[in-house]
Amino acid sequence: MPGLNEQLERLEAIVRRLESEDLSLDDALKLFEEGVERLRTAREQLAQTELKVRKVLELEGSDQ
C-alpha cells in the first residue's frame, strides 16, 4: 500500500490545486475524485487500532 505520508502529501497538493487554479470543471472533477479516493484509503489505514508487536528472537534473522 502507498505510504500514508505520500497519500497525505498528494492530498495536500490536490486541495491546493483545486483551491488556487482556474481549472476546467472536468479537471476539477478528476482531481476531486482522486482526492476522495486517497482520503478514503488514508482513513482506512488510520482505522487500524490494534498494535502489532513482533519479537525478533536471538537466532531468527542472525543469518539472513
Add this chain to the structure above:
Amino acid sequence: MGPPQPLDLFAAASAEGAWTVGEVTRRARAVVEAGLPPLWVRGEIANFKAWRSGHWYFSLRDTTAQLRCVMFAKQNFRLPAPSDGMQVFVFARPSLYEEKGEFQLTVMELLSTEQGGLWKLAFEKAKAALTKDGLLDPARKRRMPAFPRRIAVVTSPDGAALRDIQAVVARRWPLAELVVVPAQVQGAKAEQSVCSALHRIRRLPVDVLIVGRGGGSIEDLWAFNSEKVARAVAAMPMPVISAVGHETDVTLCDLVADLRAATPSAAAAAATPDRAEVLAHCGVVGQRLARALRTASRHAVERLDRTGDRLARCMESRLEQTRARLTAHSAHLEALSPLRVLARGYAVARDADGHVVKRVAQLPAGTEFRLRVTDGEVHARVE
C-alpha cells in the same frame, strides 16, 4: 549459643541444630576480619552519600566489581567530600555489616588521585574519538519519519521500558508494527548484546529505532557509554532515539542518537504522530476538498454564464451592424436609381426588344417604341 560444628549437616537439618541468621553473620564477619587485614584499595567512587550524622556511604568500583564502603564522621571530618566518578585510594578494614548482612569496607583514610576516575576518563576519551570522527556533529541528526510503519525497539524484553513504549505506541499510532529486539541492557554482556541487536536491525525494514532502558544508576547504564555501542548507533541507517532514562548523566548513546528522550514513554511519543490528530487532519482535508470542488464548479457555471452573455451581446451587435449597413446601402441605391432621374422629367425610350434607344438612327419613321416616365410606361410611334 556458640557456633556448632560447621559441617554437621544432620545437626543443621534439624530444627534444634539450625543456625540463626545472627549466628551466620557473626561467623562470617569473624571469617572476613580474620582473613582480610586492613589494606589499601584502589577504585572509583560511586553513589556517594553524606548523611546528617556526618558519616559517608559510597561504593568503590572498577570495571568488574563494586564494594560498599562506610567512612565514619570521626575519620572524614577534615576531608572535602569526594564526588562520584573520582578515582581514589582508601585504607580500609574489610568487614561484614551484620544488620544488613553486607560485606563492606570501613574506610579509615581516603586519597583521591587524578581528576576524574576511570569511568570518566574512558567516557571523555571515547567522546573525543567520536567527535573526531564527526559522529557528534549536530548536522548528522536526522528527522523522525512523519508516519512510521515499523518501529524497532532494542531493550530488555521484560522491563518497564518496553511496556511503556508499547502502551504509548498502541495509544498514539497503532498503525505501526512494533519490532522488539530483546537485548541485555545491563551487566557484563550488555555491550555485546546491544551491539548484536543493533546489527540485526540494520537489515530490517524499519523507519525508526528506540534504544533504551528505564533508568538505573549510572553504572547500570554503562553499556550505553560504550564507544562500541555508540558507533553502532551512529551507523544505523534509520533515525535513532536514545531513551536511556537518566536525568543527570548524558551517555554516549544519547550523544550520537538523532534524538534524546528523557524516558521510554517520551521516546515512543517522539517516534509517533497522534492518530487522532491525523484523523482530524483528514477531516479538514476532506472539507477543503469539497469546498474547493464547489468553488470550482461555481466558477465553471459563472464562466458559462459569462460566455453566454458575451455570445448574446456579440450576436446583437453583429445584427445591429448589418442593419446599419443595409440602410446605408439602400440610401446609396436610391441615390443611383434611374427613377430619380425620371422624376426630374427625363424619359427612357426602349425598342421592342427592350434596348434603350440612344440615337436617331435607331428610330426610323413608323418605329414603335415604349417610353418610360416616372410614373409608368406609354407606347409611342415615330411620325
